[in-house]
Amino acid sequence: MSAASIEVLGLTKNYSRGRSALVDASFRYEGTGAIGYLGPNGAGKTTTLKLLTGLLRPTRGTARINGISVVKDRKAALADVGAIIESPEPYPSQTVAEAIDMVGEFRGGRPADIAREIGELNAKLDLPPLTARCGQLSKGQRQRVSIAASLIRDPRVIILDEPTSGLDPKERILIRNLLIELKKDRLILMSSHLMQEVTEICDQVIFINQGQVILKDSVENVARRFQTRAVDVEFDTPIHIDRIRALGGAVREVTVVAERRFRITFDGSTAARVEILRGLVGLGPVLSYQSASLVLEDAYLALMQGDDARAVTA
Amino acid sequence: MELHDLPSDTAQWLTAVRRQLRFYLKTWRFVGLLLFVAVVDIAVTALNIAYNSAGSSAGDYLYNAIGAMPTFGVIVGAFIGGDALAMDFGSGTGYFMLVLPVRRIVLLLGRYAAAFLAAFALILVYYAISLSGAVWFYGFLGVPWGDVVESIGIAALFALAVLAAAFLFSSFFRSPAISIVVTILALFLAFDIVDGILSITTVEPWFSILYAGQAIALVFEGQPHETIVRVTAARGLTIRSWTPYVWEGVAIMVGYLVVCLVLSAIIYQRKESKG
Numbered sequence: 001m002s003a004a005s006i007e008v009l010g011l012t013k014n015y016s017r018g019r020s021a022l023v024d025a026s027f028r029y030e031g032t033g034a035i036g037y038l039g040p041n042g043a044g045k046t047t048t049l050k051l052l053t054g055l056l057r058p059t060r061g062t063a064r065i066n067g068i069s070v071v072k073d074r075k076a077a078l079a080d081v082g083a084i085i086e087s088p089e090p091y092p093s094q095t096v097a098e099a100i101d102m103v104g105e106f107r108g109g110r111p112a113d114i115a116r117e118i119g120e121l122n123a124k125l126d127l128p129p130l131t132a133r134c135g136q137l138s139k140g141q142r143q144r145v146s147i148a149a150s151l152i153r154d155p156r157v158i159i160l161d162e163p164t165s166g167l168d169p170k171e172r173i174l175i176r177n178l179l180i181e182l183k184k185d186r187l188i189l190m191s192s193h194l195m196q197e198v199t200e201i202c203d204q205v206i207f208i209n210q211g212q213v214i215l216k217d218s219v220e221n222v223a224r225r226f227q228t229r230a231v232d233v234e235f236d237t238p239i240h241i242d243r244i245r246a247l248g249g250a251v252r253e254v255t256v257v258a259e260r261r262f263r264i265t266f267d268g269s270t271a272a273r274v275e276i277l278r279g280l281v282g283l284g285p286v287l288s289y290q291s292a293s294l295v296l297e298d299a300y301l302a303l304m305q306g307d308d309a310r311a312v313t314a
Numbered sequence: 315m316e317l318h319d320l321p322s323d324t325a326q327w328l329t330a331v332r333r334q335l336r337f338y339l340k341t342w343r344f345v346g347l348l349l350f351v352a353v354v355d356i357a358v359t360a361l362n363i364a365y366n367s368a369g370s371s372a373g374d375y376l377y378n379a380i381g382a383m384p385t386f387g388v389i390v391g392a393f394i395g396g397d398a399l400a401m402d403f404g405s406g407t408g409y410f411m412l413v414l415p416v417r418r419i420v421l422l423l424g425r426y427a428a429a430f431l432a433a434f435a436l437i438l439v440y441y442a443i444s445l446s447g448a449v450w451f452y453g454f455l456g457v458p459w460g461d462v463v464e465s466i467g468i469a470a471l472f473a474l475a476v477l478a479a480a481f482l483f484s485s486f487f488r489s490p491a492i493s494i495v496v497t498i499l500a501l502f503l504a505f506d507i508v509d510g511i512l513s514i515t516t517v518e519p520w521f522s523i524l525y526a527g528q529a530i531a532l533v534f535e536g537q538p539h540e541t542i543v544r545v546t547a548a549r550g551l552t553i554r555s556w557t558p559y560v561w562e563g564v565a566i567m568v569g570y571l572v573v574c575l576v577l578s579a580i581i582y583q584r585k586e587s588k589g
Contacts, residue, residue: 015588053413055587078415079320085413085587089406091333093340099410105329106414108321146410 004066004080004156004187005030006052011061013047021047023211024061029204034183036198037191038296039208040304045191046086048208049161053083065157082150083159090145092135096127099134100149107153114152121148124178139166147175158182160190164197176201195297205296207303214303222299229268229302230292231276234261236285247279263292323420330424338432343393351386351436355443368451373458375451377535379444383469384527388501390436391476395429396497397490398481399582404488408587418583426481426575433473441466458534465533468564472527475567476501478574479523485581518556523570525556529563
């Protein structure tokens with residue numbers, strides 16, 4: 001069996017009045033792993049995922065899953081796909097078990113296998129009571145039911161549109177850990193606003209803005225490319241933030257991360273990095289001085305502000 | 315890990331029928347319609363028995379008892395089928411259902427069949443109550459069972475036609491509530507008004523589903539195709555009331571069924587989940 005794949009080639013979606021939601025987007029991923037799809041609201045993330053699942057028809061271009069065109073044969077293309085787009089809602093009168101069971105049946109599962117899988121998913125996702133009606137569930141509970149439904153019958157490709165949206169911190173951790181486990185033998189494409197989540201789950205990232213893919217690379221490479229734009233400094237004794245700001249020079253912006261710990265953004269040059277360290281040492285005993293860990297956030301902000309000359313389409 | 319073979323379209327259609335029927339039977343609107351049918355028809359039958367309104371024959375009794383079926387059928391069809399497709403675009407249900415590896419035409423036909431079964435169940439309740447009155451007056455053997463079967467068959471076809479029209483309206487809208495209201499207004503009020511206006515012209519309302527629905531009761535008692543009444547008080551105004559031939563009613567229903575179902579399938583197939 002060939003490896004799981006997601007392919008988008010010259011995909012364009014124009015809405016009425018000439019508004020372009022997606023312009024000539026192209027990317028291809030194969031095998032296993034997780035790809036983060038990042039961009040601001042209205043950037044074209046959900047549009048791309050809808051085109052990939054046949055909820056929208058492209059104006060131009062092709063979307064293929066496992067080598068099968070979604071436009072030409074949607075059923076075959078989605079045969080091995082679990083997807084969550086926007087906020088899915090099972091039939092309100094269905095119970096949790098019935099909703100997941102129905103998806104399993106549409107996917108061709110035998111009743112005994114589906115029942116076993118529902119039990120496993122219940123254990124993994126801490127689902128609401130299986131006899132509860134979906135219409136009475138909270139948003140977070142509904143989301144977990146939808147995630148379970150998308151995973152029934154073990155699809156090789158998983159497409160998720162902000163999967164942890166509306167979930168509480170405990171549920172987010174649950175889903176994050178599940179996705180980290182799933183990506184070992186599945187191909188996951190997920191959009192998200194949460195950089196930390198993408199950093200933890202994904203191996204590859206795609207940045208999109210105003211309908212155009214502006215960067216696609218591995219998380220590692222993006223981190224390398226953007227890691228010098230911010231540093232975290234920790235002092236041994238309390239220091240007022242204004243004293244750091246007063247250093248001026250290479251310091252662009254200072255924010256408080258925690259008590260005695262600050263994040264300083266600068267132009268990314270080594271010279272500026274050294275200059276800032278010299279200044280900080282003069283303010284008090286420095287316990288640590290290192291690149292900020294939220295590199296994707298830095299990359300995201302830089303790319304969306306369009307001030308990064310290093311942003312290239314790989 | 316293995317690539318799962320998907321069920322055939324037929325198998326998925328059966329799944330859609332079963333699941334959707336279960337959904338319909340659990341909704342309050344079905345329970346409400348069932349109560350509405352039962353209460354109204356039991357009341358009418360009880361009044362007929364109480365006032366000994368047996369009509370001139372069993373056929374005559376059933377002609378009157380079943381005469382309200384087109385109105386009742388439109389209400390049932392609109393409430394059951396009015397949001398069948400709109401629900402996929404006005405709520406999150408579509409994001410749950412339309413990302414599944416199932417052809418939309420299979421989903422549509424599954425829902426259509428389920429809506430028909432739910433509507434037909436209500437129609438049978440209506441017939442059962444009406445027939446109980448006929449049996450009360452004329453005994454079991456006095457009931458023209460052949461005509462009853464024919465009438466039920468035409469009522470089933472009428473339900474299919476109304477549901478096809480309801481599905482068509484449903485495919486236009488994104489809001490399930492608006493879809494149901496517009497379906498009722500269009501099928502019930504609009505055709506009634508148009509029929510009324512046409513009664514002062516010479517045009518036969520062959521395009522009206524309510525007109526075609528009269529065939530359901532006409533199998534029990536023939537009526538003249540065209541009745542002309544001259545109202546002298548209104549300066550010789552001529553009012554025509556039309557009654558379809560049974561075959562004509564059936565043909566109109568088949569036309570509705572085919573045209574509306576094909577159009578709704580095309581629209582549903584092409585409709586996008588925007589917003």
